[in-house]
Structures are given as structure tokens and as C-alpha cells.
Amino acid sequence: MEILATECLSFRYPDQDRAALDELSFSVNEGEFVVLLGPSGCGKTTLLRHLKRELTPVGTTAGVIRYKGQLLSELPAESAAGEIGMVFQNPDAQIVMDTVWHELAFAMENMGLEPAVMRSRLAEISGLFGLEPLLYRSVHELSGGQKQLLNLASVLLLQPKLLLLDEPTSQLDPVAAREFIQILHRLNQEMSMTIIISEHRLEEVLPLADRVLLLTGGQLRAEGTPRDMVRRVGEEQLWPHLAYLPAAARLFLALSPDIDRAAEAPVPLTVRDGKRWLQETLPHLAALERNNGKAATGAQEAGPHTQPEAAVMSCREVTFRYRKDGPEVLKKLSLSLYPGELLMLMGGNGAGKSTLLQLLAGLAKPQRGKVEMNKGLTAGYLAQNPLLYFSQDTVQEELEHMAHYAGMTEQTAREEIAALLGVFQLREVLQSHPQDISGGQQQQTALAMVLLLKPDILLLDEPTKGLDPGAKEKLAALLQLLRDRGMSILIVTHDVEFAASYATRCAMLFDGGITAESPPERFFGANFFYTTAVNRMVRDWLPEALTVEEVARTWSNSVSRS
Structure with a gap:
């Protein structure tokens, strides 16, 4: 039974030449799990806000939205509010009360x-959500993961029939994100x-989807089952969309030219399916294991990672708490940032990563210990919430x-802004209000503003939050260019795939201190959850x-040698 349908839905924000939604027509059946994909600014958030009537943005709308056969605009207010629920990208944007209990009851x-x-x-x-120990706590004491669970629980208390989610895991650590998505799976x-x-983190979401x-x-480019989408990307060589696929599917497409395509092997979407496909389809895995055994052993026996140059910024034995009688967020923490490196700091929600970044940026002072930066250097800081940077129209x-x-x-300003617009692809939203653009575009705008200050050290808190895969690649290229010019960069992130691909060093923050730091191949190769899906699939043969x-490179070399 059809629960939702749009017919030629179009929308244009005020004073914009380009339509944010352009003749969208699709339907969703009751009980379906549908994933929205697409680059930042493609219209995903705008579409979801139209489906949640109370959040419809200001602008010019054409077309029809039907809910259970009835025009959404004519649905009684009580039904619209109760039967259609929405969880936002930013956990703080949805919370209005002071305690967990009050928020749930609101x-x-x-x-x-x-x-x-x-x-x-x-x-x-x-x-169901394990919220009993938190009922009387202040919402300000909750981690990002706990806040997002609270938001979902608050929506579910109204027992909705249709649940809309706008990148709900973008600010969650890998473990919290996986747990959140599994709850969605159970509800479905x-x-x-x-x-x-709508989601950019697809490793866990796409295998659960009935349709994509x-x-x-602003247009519907393609739709189908996840496996249909994978085969279409491969057969039609839609490489710009390759990065949206789960790692198992991307590995399947990367290695499939070397196997018998006529076999029509089922497309793997999960780590389990990917590992099974590798074992059953590729006969040279044993050779890969033999060829890489020594390297794997050497990695495990290597000593601690060292840096030959003096640090440009460091904290020594830093201890910090927000209140005198409050718990210690950081406990005798020591960490250094070296010239030209890209250090990525990871850890669970509430571990203190953002707090550490604020200390390094000089926005807070430790109770004990020292934060030092080389004389003559300046630091640029990007907070997790880009809205903090906006004050213009x-x-x-x-x-x-x-x-x-x-x-x-x-003249210099025009040149610098033009260069950044090319990198971040913001020309189309130049005349838009910062509040009206997508979360990814807000993040890119705020980062561009920080870069205009020409800092020597860059401190970024979740810069890939809300970015599509293509935008992440452009960001990585920019960070490499900045490093080539001598900039040192420290990034707090939950994005394991981004860190694994581009970091020069990774560190883990846990229980107030740094528990591990090493190059990505050693850091992720030793982890169980904090590692890439590819590593989980191939670590028995290629541990690093x-x-x-x-x-693909190792496989190609192995095939050529055999």
C-alpha cells in the first residue's frame, strides 16, 4: 500500500535562479526502507522538509505531495504532527527542554x-533505548550519540507511521552510529x-534499504534496489556515483574485471558478503596472504611512532574540567602536532575531542598542564557547528x-574568494542565506571563512560532517595543498574512511588521555570497530x-606475478 507519493514536485528558494527540487515524482510503499543519495546541495534536506509539512521552507512550490492518498496540505494538524516524524542532522537543533525527562514529555x-x-x-x-539512567540529567551533559537517541525517542513517543531522517549519524562515532542504524532497522x-x-555514511545503511x-x-537521477544501483554504476560506468556505494560493492566492481563476469556473482553489500565473495571467487587470496605475511608481522613488531622534527603545537599533561566539582574531561593528556602533518584525532562521543581542540585554539584554559604553540604562528579553528560563524545575509x-x-x-579578497569557491563549489549558493543552504554547504562555507585568515595551523572539528564523497575528495586535495605549503593540520573526526585514506597519523582519545597514536595502516589494522570496512574484509590476507x-593494486600485482 502506498503511504507517500510526490507528483512533479518543484521548489525554488527566494531570489534563486536554480530550482532546489525539479519535477520530482516518486512513491513509497508502507513499510519500505528508502535511502536518499546525492551530493551536498542536491535537494535531499529540502525534500525531507517538504515531507514534514511543519518544516516546509519558504519559497515557491509546485506539484503535489500525497500522504495515504490525501493531499499532505489538507492533512489534519494532529495527524501531520503525530504520524510523520523527523530527526535532524544536528542533535542540538531539535532539543528544546532542559532535562531528558522534560524533552521526552514535551x-x-x-x-x-x-x-x-x-x-x-x-x-x-x-x-527500549536504555534512557532510564539519563532521565533526570541535563541535556547539556549528554554526548552527541545520546542526544540523537533522545531525539529519536522523542519522535517515536508519538508513534509515527513515517519516519524521516536527515543524516542522523553525521555527528556520531562509528560504534554509536552502528547502534543507531540498527535501531532504525528494528523499527522497520x-x-x-x-x-x-538521507545519509552519506552508507556502509551500514545501504544493505538495509529496500530502495535507493x-x-x-534537484532531479531524480536513478532509483532501484541497492544491488541494482551497484550493477548500474558498474555497467554504465557512472564513476562519480561510485563513492556512494558500500566498500564491499566498490571492491566487487574494482576486482570484477579480473573475474568471469558471466558468472553473475551476487553483488556483496556487507562485510560478511564481501569476505564470502572474496573467498569463493578469487583463487589467489592464499598468495596474497603469503606475499604479505612478512609485512604484517613487521608492522606488529614495529616500535612507537616518532617524529624527527620539533612540534609546532603541543599540550603537556593537560587536565581540564568544566566545573570545579565536575568530572575531569581530560586527564594529564599529552599530544603534539608536527610540521606539515595531517593528524586525525578519533574517539567516542563525549570523550573530550572537541574540548581538546578548544584548548589548543585558546578558547579555554586547562586547570593543569600547558598548551604551547611556536612563536609567530597562528591557528585557525573550525567548530563543529558552522552556524556559529554566520552573521551576514x-x-x-x-x-x-x-x-x-x-x-x-x-583585489586580493576577490582572488582568494574565487579560488575557494572553485574548491568548495559554492558559486551556486553565493546569494543564498547561510541558513538556507545544506549542512554540507554550511560546513564548506565556514571552512572557507577560516582559510581566508591564512592560519599556519588548522584545527578542524568534524569538517567532513554533511559532505558527500565528492566534496570529501576535494577537501582532501585542498588539505594536501595546504600541507605542501607548510601548514600543519589537526582534525577531530568520526569519519574512519576519510582518516584511513588521508591522515599521516591517527590518535585515539579515551578516558581523558591519548591511548594510541600511529600511522593509519598500523592504527586501523589493530582496531576492531574503529577501522575501515575494507580492512575488516581483507585483514586475514592483507592486515594493513x-x-x-x-x-586492487595488490591484487593486480599478485595476478600479474602468477
Whole structure:
């Protein structure tokens, strides 16, 4: 039974020449799990906001949206609010109350539910989500993962039929993200809840999908099952969309030219399927294991990672707490950043990564220990929430204002802004209000503003949050260019794939201190959850391989030798 349908849905933001949504027509059946794919700014968030009537953006809309056969615009307010729920990308954007208990009760109170009904639902949902120990805690004390679970629980208390999610795992660590997605899977399978999710983190989401909708430029580019999408990308050589596929599927496409395509092997989507496909299809895996055994042993026996040059920034024995009587967030933590390196700092939600970055940026002071930076150097800091950087009416005004603040001449400002617009592909949104663009575009705009200050050291808090795979590659190329010019970069991230591909060194923050730091191949090769999907598939044969490209290169060499 059809639960949702759009017919020629189009939308244009005020003063924009290009339509954000362009003649979109599709339908969703009850109980389906649908994934929205596409580059930043392609219209995913705009579409979801149209499906949640109360969040429809200001602009010019044409076309029709139907919910259970009825025009969405004519749906009674109580049905629209209760039956269609939405979870935002930023956990803080959805929380309105001071404690967990009050936040959970807020929506039910607004719907006028009886106290007995409210208590019953609260008891049920608190048990399901493990929220009982948190009920009386302040929402400000929760980690990002806990806040996102709270948001989902608050929506589910209204017992929606259709659940919309806009990149809900973008600020979660890998473990928390996996747990969050598994909850969505249970809701879909056990409650037959219809789910439409926009997501860039696809390793866990895509295998659960019944159908995929690929948007580009506000138009529906393709739709089908995940396996149909993989084969279409391979057969039609739609390489710009390759990065949207799970690692198992990308590995399948990368190695399939060397196997018998006529066999029509089932497309692997998960790590389990990928490993099984490798074992059953590729006869040279034993050779890979023999050829790489010595290298693997050497990696395990190598000593601690050392840097030959003096650090440009460091913290020594740093201890920090937010309140005198509060717990220590950081405990005698020591970490150094070296010239020209790209250090990526990882750890669970609430581990203290953002706090450490703020200390290094000089925005907070430790109670004990020292934070030092070489004389004459400057640091640029990008916070996790890009909205903190916006005060003007358009993206262009934001960039020009920052260039003026940096003391640039008008000519220099034009040249620098033009170069950054090319890197971040922001020309199409120059005249847009920063609040109206996508989360990924907001992140890119804020980073461009920081780069206009020409810092010697760059401190970035989740810079890939909300970015599509293509935008991540452009960001990586820019970071490499900055490093070539002598800049040192420290990034706090949950993006394991990005860190594995581009970091020169990785570090883990746990229990207030740095528990591990080493080059990516050693760092991720020793981890179980904090590692890439590729490594989990091939680590029995290639313990240090982290990316599809590394495996394909090794495989090609092995085949040529045999």
C-alpha cells in the first residue's frame, strides 16, 4: 500500500535562479526502507522538509505531495504532527527542554495526551533505548550519540507511521552510529515503520534499504534496489556515483574485471558478503596472504611512532574540567602536532575531542598542564557547528566580511574568494542565506571563512560532517595543498574512511588521555570497530590494507606475478 507519493514536485528558494527540487515524482510503499543519495546541495534536506509539512521552507512550490492518498496540505494538524516524524542532522537543533525527562514529555504534552498514557509510553521507550539512567540529567551533559537517541525517542513517543531522517549519524562515532542504524532497522522490521533516510555514511545503511533514490541537481537521477544501483554504476560506468556505494560493492566492481563476469556473482553489500565473495571467487587470496605475511608481522613488531622534527603545537599533561566539582574531561593528556602533518584525532562521543581542540585554539584554559604553540604562528579553528560563524545575509557577504577582517585588499579578497569557491563549489549558493543552504554547504562555507585568515595551523572539528564523497575528495586535495605549503593540520573526526585514506597519523582519545597514536595502516589494522570496512574484509590476507585502491593494486600485482 502506498503511504507517500510526490507528483512533479518543484521548489525554488527566494531570489534563486536554480530550482532546489525539479519535477520530482516518486512513491513509497508502507513499510519500505528508502535511502536518499546525492551530493551536498542536491535537494535531499529540502525534500525531507517538504515531507514534514511543519518544516516546509519558504519559497515557491509546485506539484503535489500525497500522504495515504490525501493531499499532505489538507492533512489534519494532529495527524501531520503525530504520524510523520523527523530527526535532524544536528542533535542540538531539535532539543528544546532542559532535562531528558522534560524533552521526552514535551511533544506528548503538546499533543494533549493523558498523563497515564504519557507515563506508559515513557516507560516503554526508556527501556527500549536504555534512557532510564539519563532521565533526570541535563541535556547539556549528554554526548552527541545520546542526544540523537533522545531525539529519536522523542519522535517515536508519538508513534509515527513515517519516519524521516536527515543524516542522523553525521555527528556520531562509528560504534554509536552502528547502534543507531540498527535501531532504525528494528523499527522497520518489527514495527513495519516506513523510513526515508538521507545519509552519506552508507556502509551500514545501504544493505538495509529496500530502495535507493539518487538525486542530482534537484532531479531524480536513478532509483532501484541497492544491488541494482551497484550493477548500474558498474555497467554504465557512472564513476562519480561510485563513492556512494558500500566498500564491499566498490571492491566487487574494482576486482570484477579480473573475474568471469558471466558468472553473475551476487553483488556483496556487507562485510560478511564481501569476505564470502572474496573467498569463493578469487583463487589467489592464499598468495596474497603469503606475499604479505612478512609485512604484517613487521608492522606488529614495529616500535612507537616518532617524529624527527620539533612540534609546532603541543599540550603537556593537560587536565581540564568544566566545573570545579565536575568530572575531569581530560586527564594529564599529552599530544603534539608536527610540521606539515595531517593528524586525525578519533574517539567516542563525549570523550573530550572537541574540548581538546578548544584548548589548543585558546578558547579555554586547562586547570593543569600547558598548551604551547611556536612563536609567530597562528591557528585557525573550525567548530563543529558552522552556524556559529554566520552573521551576514548571504554566503558572499560572509566571505567578503571575513576577507575584510583578515586585512585583505579588495583585489586580493576577490582572488582568494574565487579560488575557494572553485574548491568548495559554492558559486551556486553565493546569494543564498547561510541558513538556507545544506549542512554540507554550511560546513564548506565556514571552512572557507577560516582559510581566508591564512592560519599556519588548522584545527578542524568534524569538517567532513554533511559532505558527500565528492566534496570529501576535494577537501582532501585542498588539505594536501595546504600541507605542501607548510601548514600543519589537526582534525577531530568520526569519519574512519576519510582518516584511513588521508591522515599521516591517527590518535585515539579515551578516558581523558591519548591511548594510541600511529600511522593509519598500523592504527586501523589493530582496531576492531574503529577501522575501515575494507580492512575488516581483507585483514586475514592483507592486515594493513585500508582502502579499495590498496587491495586492487595488490591484487593486480599478485595476478600479474602468477
